[in-house]
Amino acid sequence: MSSFNGKTVIITGGAMGLGLAAAKVLAQKGANLAIVDYNEEALNKAKADISSLAHQAKILTIVADVSSEEAVKNYVDKTVAEFGTIDGFYNNAGIEGKQAPIISYDIEVFKKVIDINLLGVYYGLRYVIPVMQKNGGGRIVNVASVGGIRGVVNQMPYVASKHAVSGMTKNAAIEYGKDNIFTNAIAPGAILTPMVAEAFKQVNPADPKAAEAEYAQRNPTRRLGQPEEVGHLVAFLLSDECNYVNGQTIAIDGGESNLYGNS
Numbered sequence: 001m002s003s004f005n006g007k008t009v010i011i012t013g014g015a016m017g018l019g020l021a022a023a024k025v026l027a028q029k030g031a032n033l034a035i036v037d038y039n040e041e042a043l044n045k046a047k048a049d050i051s052s053l054a055h056q057a058k059i060l061t062i063v064a065d066v067s068s069e070e071a072v073k074n075y076v077d078k079t080v081a082e083f084g085t086i087d088g089f090y091n092n093a094g095i096e097g098k099q100a101p102i103i104s105y106d107i108e109v110f111k112k113v114i115d116i117n118l119l120g121v122y123y124g125l126r127y128v129i130p131v132m133q134k135n136g137g138g139r140i141v142n143v144a145s146v147g148g149i150r151g152v153v154n155q156m157p158y159v160a161s162k163h164a165v166s167g168m169t170k171n172a173a174i175e176y177g178k179d180n181i182f183t184n185a186i187a188p189g190a191i192l193t194p195m196v197a198e199a200f201k202q203v204n205p206a207d208p209k210a211a212e213a214e215y216a217q218r219n220p221t222r223r224l225g226q227p228e229e230v231g232h233l234v235a236f237l238l239s240d241e242c243n244y245v246n247g248q249t250i251a252i253d254g255g256e257s258n259l260y261g262n263s
Contacts, residue, residue, distance in 0.1 A: 003239045004031035008083040010075070011035050012066055012124060013093030015042035017193035018143065020049070021227030022090055022234040027054035029235060034060045034079040034086075036093070058083070066093045066120030067112075076127040085135045088238035091124045091142045094161075096195055099154040099202050110157040117161035125172055129181060137180025139238040142169050144185040144249050146257050162187075166249045173247030182246045184237050189253025190215055191225040221254040 009026055013019040014035035023033055027050045035050075037043045043061040050057060060082045064071040079086055097113040098106060121142055132138030147155060148162030165185055172183040190196055197208065204211035216224050233252055236242055251257050 003241065004029040004088075004235075006030070006032075007087040008032040008034065008079065008085060009088035009090060009238060010079055010086055010124075010128065011090040011092060012064075012075075012120070013037060014090075015039055015046040017195055018188065018191065018227055018230050018234075019090065019092045020046050021231040022092070023050055023231075024053055025228065025231035025235045026088075026238070027057040027059070030056075031088070032058040032060075032083050034062060034075065034082065036062045036064050036066070036075045038063065038065050066123065067115035069119075069123050069126075072120070072123035073127050076124075076131065080131060086128055086131045087135065087138050089124065089128045089132075089138065089140045090234055090238065091121050091128075091140060093120055094143055096155065096158050096199060099199070101154055102156045105156055113157035114161055117158070118164045121165050122168060125168065125183075129172070129176055132181050133176070133179050138182075139242060140172065140181065140183040141234050141237045142183065142185040144169070144187045146187050146189045146251060146253050148185070148187050149249060149251065149257060169249060170247045177246050182242060184242075184245055184247065185249040186230065186233060186237070187249050187251040187253070187257070188230055189225060189251065189256050190219070191227055191230055191252075193227055196224070218259070219254045219256045220259070223254070225252065225254060 009031045011019050011023050014023050015037035040063045047059050047061050062075045064075045094117045097109050142165050144165040145162040147159045148166045152159050169183050169185040200208040200211040
């Protein structure tokens with residue numbers, strides 16, 4: 001029997017990338033899913049893809065912009081109305097923004113990155129945690145980044161927002177561990193998602209695959225990560241087997257963060 005049978009998990013940014021990868025893993029483990037994304041067309045495709053892998057899966061799709069507090073409250077309310085409670089929360093939605101030096105970064109893009117990556121994560125915690133308290137506990141996984149544990153050239157707002165996610169994770173852990181709510185964050189490195197592919201296009205518009213190959217050679221594994229590898233880590237952190245890991249930001253990057261400053 002799967003550890004997720006009868007359990008409900010919300011996934012934001014669940015229509016693609018790391019959100020979709022985790023949704024596929026969790027659905028196959030028996031979870032009920034509430035998948036949140038701003039892109040309705042992508043949501044419908046994601047639901048069909050997940051259902052083809054896990055025919056028994058109960059899937060609620062919700063169109064929402066996580067930078068809107070009201071939209072976040074709405075996706076939480078809809079999930080509770082559909083499934084009764086919330087056992088797990090993969091607080092994943094985020095954007096990279098643009099790559100530019102600090103002194104010339106577009107202020108409006110900066111604000112958008114903060115609104116989605118920082119406030120969107122905070123709103124999720126604000127409205128999901130009370131449901132978990134009533135439920136007697138729960139598991140939360142926020143998405144930081146290796147950009148949440150180090151600097152990244154030309155990505156000031158992304159780095160700032162992801163460091164903030166790591167900090168909010170620590171606070172949620174120490175404030176609500178007493179309620180059997182364990183909150184952790186993951187710090188993915190270069191995982192081959194659409195967002196990362198777009199970043200390589202910005203680095204080398206003429207040959208993004210060359211940029212990808214060059215970056216992979218810096219990694220101890222000499223490759224980029226795959227979304228499903230992150231999905232399995234997320235599933236563990238959201239499971240009942242994760243009973244004493246709390247307030248951690250866990251890198252999943254092939255070990256590359258251990259090399260920064262030494263290569």
